[in-house]
Amino acid sequence: MKYYYCFEKLQPIWETDEDGESYPSFSPIFPDSVGWLLLADYEKSTWNLYECSTNNDKWSPNYPVTKETYKLIDLAKEEFPPALALMREEISLKTDFVSDDLIAFEKLISDVLKKYLAMKDDNKFILAEVNNEEIGYLYKDEIYWVLGLSAKNPNYVKWVSDDYFVYTNHIDDFLLTQKQKDNLTIIDYLDMEI
Numbered sequence: 001m002k003y004y005y006c007f008e009k010l011q012p013i014w015e016t017d018e019d020g021e022s023y024p025s026f027s028p029i030f031p032d033s034v035g036w037l038l039l040a041d042y043e044k045s046t047w048n049l050y051e052c053s054t055n056n057d058k059w060s061p062n063y064p065v066t067k068e069t070y071k072l073i074d075l076a077k078e079e080f081p082p083a084l085a086l087m088r089e090e091i092s093l094k095t096d097f098v099s100d101d102l103i104a105f106e107k108l109i110s111d112v113l114k115k116y117l118a119m120k121d122d123n124k125f126i127l128a129e130v131n132n133e134e135i136g137y138l139y140k141d142e143i144y145w146v147l148g149l150s151a152k153n154p155n156y157v158k159w160v161s162d163d164y165f166v167y168t169n170h171i172d173d174f175l176l177t178q179k180q181k182d183n184l185t186i187i188d189y190l191d192m193e194i
Contacts, residue, residue: 006061083116085160128174148187
């Protein structure tokens with residue numbers, strides 16, 4: 001299996017819901033032999049960042065990331081996954097970056113990733129086991145990064161999923177000691193819900 005990080009634009013497509021009704025949507029256009037995971041998107045840009053995997057030796061991405069960005073993403077995946085999730089969240093919330101320039105978008109991604117990778121040794125994030133399963137994204141006995149307490153409700157925590165999204169769940173959904181709970185800080189810039 002080969003892995004790539006690349007940029008691609010969303011294209012208009014038609015999807016079908018469970019009732020057989022068609023509706024317009026947007027998706028990257030990759031061959032069926034290529035699996036993909038969205039790593040970063042920005043509302044004011046048509047470009048998105050993806051991780052792609054394939055056994056197809058003839059395929060390569062049209063818009064691969066630079067070597068520097070590739071190394072940063074790999075480093076985050078291997079050593080500090082919260083950096084990818086926080087990068088994704090920050091970029092999706094940006095209001096001061098208005099550009100469809102791919103080079104500018106990649107620089108933004110690299111700069112934000114560097115910022116969060118620099119936090120690796122200076123944070124109070126916790127690796128915690130799941131106590132209460134939620135089918136589809138939170139699995140019992142798995143371990144996830146817990147980032148901190150929700151500013152809107154300190155009975156909820158922000159945590160990082162396997163696909164680098166930041167979600168909010170009740171603090172009791174994780175097996176945390178009282179000391180760990182007391183050490184969690186409030187994460188107020190990620191409170192879109194709860």
